[in-house]
Amino acid sequence: MDIFITQEEINKQKKTAAKVRERFAKLGAVPKVFIQTYGCQQNEADSERLCGLALLCGYGRTDNAKDADLIIVNTCAIREHAELRTLSITGGYKKLKEQKPEMLIMLCGCMAQEEHIRKKLYSSYPYVDAVFGTDMNHRLPDIIWDSLHSEKRLSFVSDLLHNEFGVIAEETPVERLSKYKAWVSVMYGCDNYCTYCVVPYVRGRERSRNSDEIFREVQKLIREGYKDITLLGQNVNSYNGDYSFPGLMKRISSFDGDFRLRFMTSHPKDASRELIDVMASSDKIARHFHLPVQSGSNEVLRRMNRRYTREKYLETAFYIRERLPDAALTTDIICGFPGETEEQFEDTVSLVREVGFDMIYTFLYSSRPGTAAAEMDNQIPHGEKTKRFNRLSEIENEIAQKINESYIGNTIRVLSDGENGRSSQNKIVNFDKPYPDGEFVNVKITAAHPYALDGEVLI
Numbered sequence: 001m002d003i004f005i006t007q008e009e010i011n012k013q014k015k016t017a018a019k020v021r022e023r024f025a026k027l028g029a030v031p032k033v034f035i036q037t038y039g040c041q042q043n044e045a046d047s048e049r050l051c052g053l054a055l056l057c058g059y060g061r062t063d064n065a066k067d068a069d070l071i072i073v074n075t076c077a078i079r080e081h082a083e084l085r086t087l088s089i090t091g092g093y094k095k096l097k098e099q100k101p102e103m104l105i106m107l108c109g110c111m112a113q114e115e116h117i118r119k120k121l122y123s124s125y126p127y128v129d130a131v132f133g134t135d136m137n138h139r140l141p142d143i144i145w146d147s148l149h150s151e152k153r154l155s156f157v158s159d160l161l162h163n164e165f166g167v168i169a170e171e172t173p174v175e176r177l178s179k180y181k182a183w184v185s186v187m188y189g190c191d192n193y194c195t196y197c198v199v200p201y202v203r204g205r206e207r208s209r210n211s212d213e214i215f216r217e218v219q220k221l222i223r224e225g226y227k228d229i230t231l232l233g234q235n236v237n238s239y240n241g242d243y244s245f246p247g248l249m250k251r252i253s254s255f256d257g258d259f260r261l262r263f264m265t266s267h268p269k270d271a272s273r274e275l276i277d278v279m280a281s282s283d284k285i286a287r288h289f290h291l292p293v294q295s296g297s298n299e300v301l302r303r304m305n306r307r308y309t310r311e312k313y314l315e316t317a318f319y320i321r322e323r324l325p326d327a328a329l330t331t332d333i334i335c336g337f338p339g340e341t342e343e344q345f346e347d348t349v350s351l352v353r354e355v356g357f358d359m360i361y362t363f364l365y366s367s368r369p370g371t372a373a374a375e376m377d378n379q380i381p382h383g384e385k386t387k388r389f390n391r392l393s394e395i396e397n398e399i400a401q402k403i404n405e406s407y408i409g410n411t412i413r414v415l416s417d418g419e420n421g422r423s424s425q426n427k428i429v430n431f432d433k434p435y436p437d438g439e440f441v442n443v444k445i446t447a448a449h450p451y452a453l454d455g456e457v458l459i
């Protein structure tokens with residue numbers, strides 16, 4: 001199956017967008033689109049492309065659902081909590097639709113790929129006009145046109161669950177939220193099938209963009225003055241174009257311009273020395289490595305299907321520390337994976353102490369329908385998961401506080417967001433006075449907290 005959407009198809013969408021635009025112009029209407037995004041950077045990147053297409057259809061952007069003529073909820077399915085919240089917020093749009101019946105409400109993203117969610121939407125959310133899946137985004141103009149001309153509720157979802165590939169659509173317009181930070185997807189989907197994770201089912205198989213397209217996009221961003229560019233993929237190390245992922249990073253870091261290059265996310269089973277060496281070779285590559293460990297117990301890692309051991313993880317982490325001594329190392333951890341014993345959880349605690357992470361994103365295990373772990377015995381009670389979560393958070397707070405204190409007195413380069421900014425390590429730095437956003441500025445660090453630094457802006 002051809003995963004690349006043809007230029008013809010993209011042109012067809014652009015034609016439909018022109019038709020939608022004309023329709024609104026004839027009515028003398030200036031419609032507005034509101035896009036609500038949940039989940040990871042992949043979804044944020046997708047929303048920026050959805051917004052680009054909506055603008056091509058003649059919509060203006062609004063940040064207020066009340067002013068919208070089109071609401072698009074771009075959803076995340078990673079944990080049940082995220083889904084419940086999304087459904088409850090979508091429920092709140094019922095009132096808006098009653099006041100403005102011609103308004104369109106659409107739900108897309110990872111939840112749209114789940115059959116049980118589609119059933120629920122169909123039976124209990126009659127005011128949702130259209131649902132579309134993660135490989136339908138480029139068809140937004142058709143979806144809008146059809147929804148405007150149909151009394152029926154529409155569903156555009158392909159069967160990623162059963163091994164259809166998912167697609168790559170180049171050259172759709174993009175409306176970026178930031179003028180200086182940009183996401184660049186290098187690959188889509190995931191083939192790793194970690195047993196707890198829904199992503200392979202809702203995002204389809206791994207597929208990589210052409211490296212030339214990536215270089216073109218990054219060069220354009222640099223020309224436009226973007227200063228912080230993040231290459232995105234569920235497992236960037238599996239990038240499989242004309243370049244390897246380290247090769248891609250090396251090439252981009254050789255581009256002229258004052259920018260920082262980041263990437264998200266790297267899987268520990270494939271995070272190579274070569275990648276770490278490339279990072280060390282260029283000061284354009286941000287000093288931040290996010291390397292999700294999930295657990296410190298070999299038995300739990302095995303049952304998670306992570307395909308690395310605690311020892312292998314530590315080896316990579318120590319190599320990062322050795323080659324990139326000024327880099328921040330962050331991770332993801334799941335508390336209460338089915339069958340996780342107290343002892344196995346203590347293995348995670350000891351790994352956390354051994355590595356000394358700058359930051360940990362800790363999650364309570366959430367059972368996802370259709371995944372292998374959902375069928376495992378010994379699901380851990382909520383109270384126990386929370387206990388482990390709290391214990392880990394306390395320990396990490398101390399570690400992060402200590403690491404951050406080591407910055408006090410140093411002067412570091414920060415990309416300003418106005419009142420605060422981000423260091424190369426991706427640490428939040430609070431300023432003593434505002435500084436124009438999108439500019440780099442030197443800041444002298446005066447105080448440390450577990451999740452932020454305070455500093456004096458040096459002008």
Ligand code: SAH
Pocket residue numbers: 078079196197198233234235265266267292294332333334363364365366367368
């Ligand atoms: N591709 C990325 C992860 C994306 S999901 C990677 O492999 O690193 C982000 C994080 O959500 C994961 O690292 C994991 O810690 C967490 N997560 C995923 N599924 C989960 C589940 N069912 N319950 C709790 N946390 C989960």
Ligand code: SF4
Pocket residue numbers: 190191192193194197198199200234235267
């Ligand atoms: Fe999920 Fe694992 Fe793929 Fe990450 S690598 S998206 S955790 S299946």
Ligand code: F3S
Pocket residue numbers: 038039040041042043075076077078109110198199202203
């Ligand atoms: Fe969520 Fe989908 Fe990302 S499930 S974490 S939005 S890939």
